[in-house]
Amino acid sequence: MFVERIESDLIGPLAIPGNVLYGVHTRRAEQNFDVSGLRLRDFPELIQSMAMVKKAAGLANMELGL
Structure with a gap:
């Protein structure tokens, strides 16, 4: 349905x-x-890399008390 x-x-x-x-x-x-007909899901390595950068930024902010 x-x-x-x-x-x-x-x-x-x-x-x-x-x-x-x-x-x-x-x-x-x-x-x-x-x-282009391409979707973000066509690039799983890019998504994983973006998540790693986001995590690193969060950890740095936490370490700095931000």
Whole structure:
């Protein structure tokens, strides 16, 4: 069974698949900027690297008391 939800922004309502974790702004970006056909999930090494940088920044901030 296909379930969708309706979300709205300043442009108007838009149907969003019910099984995704993003909202109307991401859906519009997908529709408007599908230039390369590539997705972030196509680059798991990049995602892992970004997470490592985020973790390092968090640890540095904690060490500095920020």
